[in-house]
Amino acid sequence: MIKLYNTMTGKKETFEPLNGKKVNMYVCGITAYDMCHLGHARSAIVFDIIKRYLRYCGYDVTHVRNITDIDDKIIARAAKEKISTEEVARKYTQEYYNDMKLLGVSSADIEPNATDHIEAMIESIKTLIDKGYAYPLDGDVYFEVKKFEGYGKLSGKKLDDLESGARVDVDNRKKHPFDFALWKSSKEGEPFWESPWGKGRPGWHIECTAMSSKYLGESFDIHGGGADLIFPHHENEIAQSEACTGKLFVKYWMHNGFITVDKEKMSKSLGNFFTIKEILEKYEPEVVRYFLLSAHYRSPIEFSDAQLNESEHSIDRYYTTALRVREFLSHTGGKDKPGNPNELQGLMDSFMGKFTGAMNDDFNTASALGYLFELIRELNKYLDAKPSGQGAREVVQRVNEMLLETGGVLNIFNKSPEEWYSALIKVKKLALSEELLLQKIELRKAARDNKDWSEADRVRDELYEQGIILEDKPDGTSWRVRVG
C-alpha cells in the first residue's frame, strides 16, 4: 500500500488511482529559454524514480511531461540572441533532452510541445468564456478568479490576502488583480496565432490544462512539479480545468523541494545556479542521481561539492562490493563451506519488505538507501568469512540480485565495476591510460616478487598521486580510482 503526500490536503494519503492499476501522471517540464540547472534535474529525477517505482509495483503508468516552447522569456531570449523564438525553443529543448539523457532520466511517454496544441487551448478558452469564467479585454483574455469557488485551495491562499499582499504593479483593467491571462495579444514583431480575440499567444497555464486533458483525460491521478509551481501555476491550472469540466482535475498533487546553495534556493534570478552540464563535467551521472535521492524528495537539499563527493564515496562502496561479489562467484566451487549465513539470511528475509516499506512511505528513497547499505555491509561481512561451495554461491547470488533489483528501481548500481571505474577516470580527467596503469602494476609486481618493498611502495605512491589506488590480493593486484 503506497502512501503519498498530497499538497492539496497537506497529508499523506493512501494511493488509490482513479482507475485500478492505471496511473496517469503529468509533470511540468521546462520552459525552453535557457540551459537547465540542477533544480530542473531534481524534478526530473524525482518523478522518474516515482514512475519507476509505480511500475515496479505493477501499475500501468502513462507519464506526460510538457515543454513550454512559447512564452515571454523565450521571446526575450530570441530578441537578445537575434534569432527566432522557434530557434530558441528548439535549441534549449534539445539541450534539455541531451541533459536528461546524460543524467540517465528516462523519457516520458508523451512529451508535448505547447505550440502543437494552440487549437486545443483556444477551445478551452472559448469554453471558459462561454461558462462565464473568463472575459476578453483588449485582445487579451483573462480568467476571473472570483468566479471560481475554491481558488487558492491548493496553495492555501485566500484572495483577500493575495490582494493586500500584492507585490506587483496591478493592471487596473482587470476585474481582480489576480485574474490571470489565458490569452495574450501579440505586440508588433512578436510571434502570434490567430484567435477569436485577435492575434496573440496563449498564457502559460492554459497549456497544461489543454494538454493534460488531451492525453490523460479531464481527471487524472498525479500532477507533479517543483514546489515553486504550486502558486500560481498549479493553482491556476486547477481553476481553468475544473471551471471547464466541472470535474475533479487531479487526485494527487506532488511537489519536490528545492536545491539550495548556501541555504538559499538555487534559481536563475539569484544567479546561484549550476547547470546540469557543468555538474556532469565533474561528477558521474549516477553520483548526481544518488545525491538527489539521498534526501527525501520534499526536503530542501543543499548543493555542495562535499555532498557530491560523499555520494561518490557511497556509490563506490557499492561497486567495490560488486567487484568482490563477481570475483567470489567466478572462483567459488569445491568444498561446501557455507560459513555462517545466519545474520545475512535474516536480513535477506526482511530486506525486500524494508525496501518497499520505505518506498511505500511517500517514496522515501533516503531510507531505502539506508537498507541497501545495511545489506551491503552484511554481504561484505559474509564474504570476509571466506565461505565456499554451492550453498554459499546461492546466498551471494541472491543478495546480489536483490541489490540489483532495488538499485534498478532507484536507477543506480546499473553498471559493471569496470564501467564505473572507467567513467570515473573520464570524469576525473585522469591522465593515465589503462594500458600504462597495467604496465606499472607489472613493474610493481616484479619489485614485490624481489621483496623490493621500497620500489613497490614508490610505484604505489606514484599511482596514488595520479588518482589510482592499488589493492594487493592473494591472486594479484587490482586497481580502483580514488574517489571523494
Add this chain to the structure above:
RNA sequence: GGCGACGUACCCAAGUGGCUAAGGGGGAGGUCUGCAAAACCUUUAUGCAGCGGUUCGAAUCCGCUCGUCGCCUCCA
C-alpha cells in the same frame, strides 16, 4: 504583512507516540596485510534548537521562544 516548512552526532541524513535514535562521510582504536588498500569489528547523540504542557511513555502530539528557509512576481 499573509501563509507554510524546517532545526537529529564533527558533516550529510532517515526516523513523526513505545525494542539498544537507520545509513553514508569523517575522526580514534583494532583485525587482516611485507607495509598499505578494501572489508569487518569497537568507538564517536543518556540525547533529537530552547522552555513548558499532554501522556504510563515524545525527537515524534500541543503551546510559546529563538534560528533558518520558502511561497505570496517568472521560477523545477
